[in-house]
Amino acid sequence: MIIQFIITIFLCVVASYYDIKKGIIPDKISIFLISFGIVSNMILSLLSGNLKHILASILSLSLTYLVCYLLWRLKVWGGGDVKLLTGIAAIIPFASIPFLNVFPELSIYPFSFSVILNAILISFPFLFMMIFYLNMKNMIFNRNTELLFNLINYKNFLFFIKSNFNRFIPVKDLEEGMIVNEYYFNDKQIIDLINDSKGNLKVYRLNDDSNYSYYFKSISAGGLTEKDMFLLKIMNSQNIISDYISIKLGFPFAPFITIGLLTAIFLGDIIMVISKNMVLVV
Incomplete structure (x- = not known):
């Protein structure tokens, strides 16, 4: 025991x-x-x-x-x-x-x-201290005071996390478990490569009038699988995707x-x- x-x-x-x-x-x-x-x-x-x-x-x-x-x-x-x-x-x-x-x-x-x-x-006190720190650093709530008062709302909280818990890193530095944000593209070859890998990345179609037709991102909080990680690095080495990619900073x-x-x-x-x-x- x-x-x-x-x-x-x-x-x-x-x-x-x-x-x-x-x-x-x-x-x-x-x-x-x-x-x-x-x-x-x-x-x-x-x-x-x-x-x-x-x-x-x-x-x-x-x-x-x-x-x-x-x-x-x-x-x-x-x-x-x-x-x-x-x-x-x-x-x-x-x-x-x-x-x-x-x-x-x-x-x-x-x-x-x-x-x-x-x-x-x-964890609550530490989370609120982190929110306070990010506000002091980025002046988030000064630009959007409504967000501060409505942060308890689930959608607003997700918006806050999505807006401030991200960073760009070199594709070569990707590691298993990292969560990839939306990566926008037009090359249909990427669709086939990601669909064939059957990992934790998924391609979505854009229906708006942006310059891109598609984007991919991690499906769940589980992040990149080993296969996903190597696939992105191979696509980068062949200049199919850019050198940097946005990932979510996990708490x-x-x-x-x-x-x-x-x-x-x-x-x-x-x-x-x-x-x-x-x-x-x-």
Whole structure:
């Protein structure tokens, strides 16, 4: 049990480093967490003669993946975050921490859900600080005061992210997991190359009166696959596309997952803590 917690915390810290440094969470980390979770809980079930460990691990893993996958489809976060949270769910399905001398506020849902909720709540102050920094840097809200007051609106928030979380990089520097913004073109050869690759890039037709007929972009928050990355680099080397391409700057969420994990272990579910304190006050 102690080994499970130590390994989970250590690998989440490593995942956070990669997410901050490179903007991606290596699949090897998440795959190891998921595999280790299933194997370690199977061993615990065999040693204790109780199937609850492995059954809880599989149930927690499945529920967490389903919820996180839906959030991924809504473009709330990237595929790396989904896999990392699924790995945590596989290793730590229960919310009981027997080896600690603290008694965290537990929840009625899987432990991984407490990690998710903690991570989201903890990330809010940092997100607002980032918004404030971008405004000071780019004077966004000075040009559009309505956006500031309506930022809580989902469409306005997406507009803000799309407008300010982008940068141009050389095609040769593309890495797996990067999210490509709209790249406009007229060359029909690009359509065939992207459609044949069957990756995470998709071509769309423009119906307006612009100078371009088509554009392609990443389909989901999962970003570029290895095949996509090499295809774009080959097209660039053959002068089919330009030397620079626009990518979305992802908000590194792995550090908040790690903090959410530590908070859940030593303090518990923040929602439950707040709810209990509100009840006591009332």
